[in-house]
Amino acid sequence: MSPLTPAIPPSPVRALRRLIPYFRPYRGMLVGGLVCVVMAGALGSVNPTLLRRAIDGMRPGASLASAWQAAAMMIGVSLVAGIFRFAMRELLNALSRRVEYDLRNDLFRHVLTLDAAYFGTTRTGELMARLTNDLGAVRMAAGPAIMYLVNTSVGGLFALGFMIAIDARLTLLALLPMLPLPFVMARLGRMIHERFENVQEHFGAMTTRVQENLAGTRIVRAYRQEEAEEARWASMSDDYLQRNLRLATLQALMNPTFAALGGAGSVIVLGVGGMLVVRGTITVGAFVAFAMYLTMLVWPLIALGWVLNLFQRAGASMARLEQVLDARPRVTPPSSPRALPAASSGRRLEFRDVGFHYPAAAGHEPRWVFRHVSFSVPAGSTLGIVGATGSGKSALLDLVTRAWDPIEGEILLDGVPINALSLDTLRRELGVVPQETILFSDTIRSNLAYGLPGEGDVTWAADVAQLTSTIRDFPGGFDTVLGERGINLSGGQKQRAALARALARRPSIVILDDALSAVDTHTEAAILHGLRDALSGRTAIIASHRASAIRDADHIIVLDGGRVVEEGVHDTLIAARGRYWELLARQQIEESVEAAD
The missing domain is CATH 3.40.50.300 (P-loop containing nucleotide triphosphate hydrolases)
Structure with missing residues (x-):
């Protein structure tokens, strides 16, 4: 079983708790953002009351001064509320980016500690999908979802309070159609979580396929498998489309469901509230304000569907990231490391x-x-x-x-x-030259000096590895930028570059693992001759299937x-x-x- 495939998937709520430590360094930003959310919600709920007073003051022969005063106050309140809304977005969106930044760094740092046992059972594409797509889903929960959850909750609570103050019985009747809402949310939430997790898993498989095809593009062409790979990709892409469409169907169902429940409440308010106005139990202004507050209450319900969707996506993605963070290397450092005795070479x-x-x-x-x-x-x-x-x-x-x-x-x-x-x-x-040569998309100089504080003995190491003449053939010399995985070098040139990189460190032990298998026998003899002097006084282990090496x-x-x-x-x-x-x-x-x- 892959370390990215747990036997029992963690719950999304527990997975999202893992984010709490990432918020602690930015608690000031979080508190400031939430205060702005509360203030924006509170100010936004004042306007219907101001409109109610203006309407109720409109009698035949009455002065319009109160109406103009209410209008001026509404403009002022809207401007201040707008400032708070800008501030809340600025703070909470910045917060989500910082949390994403820290989590991304922790993930990358942790991945670098994992060993061969982990990478031997983990697909590179799957890991890349988690470090990109899943991380983005978590960021949406860390910022926009929190912002809209608090914003809609605060606005809804203020609206509910004002509605009760106008008429408690009418409020109760308006809320009756919304009683099934918690059950609908729970059911749809579970289904969204499962389907989104399914989508993300398939996205990981697709990323792996792309990575393998890009890395093996020469093999694909050499074996004339372009059409076969295109067909395989089309099948995977179609499967991904179908999974996304099934997820989209659920997401599309949420907002109309919530809007329908809220709309049923509006019908009740129109009928019962209109009767109360006719009887004189409430004023026209109170009725208009109540209808506006109900709209303010219904909008959070609709937005709640979107927020729930974000949290379910983030829960599924954080659970997948948690599997990476919880992976532990088999090879572990000692709790009390010992020191090596001094050695001259x-x-x-x-x-x-x-x-x-x-x-x-x-x-x-x-x-x-x-x-x-x-x-x-x-x-x-x-x-x-x-x-x-x-x-x-x-x-x-x-x-x-x-x-x-x-x-x-x-x-x-x-x-x-x-x-x-x-x-x-x-x-x-150790200076290690592995069987599979890995070079980075950087200059030849940087590749040969990899892991060194400066350039080290790059020129000397290139001479020993019989690489200097090859480097001189490039227009940029040592400053030539290599393609991905050193694609602009031959197999033998890559091996010589890896040998030079190991020698430039001046290690006490040099390990060559079939490091000259891709060079011709003449070049091999020249390199081995140079190595005899370069390795003088140093320990060397040379493994090869060639006895001559x-x-x-x-x-x-x-x-x-x-x-x-x-x-x-x-x-x-x-x-x-x-x-x-x-x-x-x-x-x-x-x-x-x-x-x-």
Whole structure:
């Protein structure tokens, strides 16, 4: 099950409570906005009473002075109420943007703490949808929904008070048709929440599809799958449309339902109120004021449907964001981290009876990647790890960086268990070149100096990685901006850029995970020659399916079937004519075939 798919969905009310801490830094802004809302509502409810007095003062032969006075007061009240309405929108909308800003930063900061186990079961598109679309829905609740809820509630309460003051029995009759309102709201609210959650989940799936197609556009074209992808997208888009239409049907039903209930009250007021005017029980002015107050009461009911819709959407979205915020990495820093002893350059790395497997699906036994792996890499030496694809080389290196933690055994750095070190301390010692090269849409210089306070040894690192001539071919040199994921570089150039990035850090341990698989053998030999000097005094671990990449290592281990089947130096392993010799012989045959072609 994905960490974004909880077994029991949290309630929207509980999910929205998670927002309370985000309001605390802006409590002054919130209080100020709510005061403006109350003042605007209070002032807005004065005008019908002023109109009532003006109408009741209009008798044959009477002076119009009172009518002009009432008109002037109504204008003044409307202007002041307008100022308060502007202020409430300014404050509460700004508040919602600040809450959104803080929540977005917290989400991004938290996502960066999550580890390989989380991202291995979470679709990138789904995560992007939550950090954009769902966050926007939450913002609407944090500002506009609160503003309109308080505004309509305050206006409705003032209107109700004035209505009762005019005639309590008429007020009761006018409210009778609205008794089913709470039940209608509860039912429609639950349905909107469920359908909106369904819409958001499908939007996440669509975002994932877009992300995969954009990242794999070359594959789509190479396999001539444009029409198939278009058809798949059209199907998903149609499904999304239908889900939105079903949601829109519910939303469209809310306002007419509330308006109909309020309209029924208006019919009662017209009939019963008109009779009271004829009998002289209430004045014409009071009747007009009562009708205006009823309209002021009905409008909040209609607006309440929209507000309820916003809160239900936000509840569903906040519950989805909560699943991200509540996700916890499997790899955690120690509560009391230890320090590493001082070292001039390289460090000693040791594996002690290490075993590892990836998390298994529910009801399935885990499949061990390797078990009982032990070896030691003295400070300043180079360890070569060789094995066929899928032999566990990358998994073993992932344990050194603590992308994963071992299930059995322990890994030590200068005698200190790496899980006793802070993640920052451990990773500061490492320069890693992973199998999959990731470059950012930034300058070549910034990519090579990534994570460094300045430029570091970027030029030197580019020379060692045989990248300098490539960089000079670009018009901007080191200041050339790369496309997304380094799309304007070849596979081999990307790997050399990643190697240069790792070397520029001058780490105590350099880890190369099949880092030269995309370069030709001639370039590989030149890079390895330069690395011998660059790695002098530093510890290095080089994993490769090519035996030629690690032949000069101080010690070589051969992985096969989840265990170390051979170890030693190159010449000894060749003389043994075992698994290492087979890998090297196969590689030489493949190179001969490529050269013949």
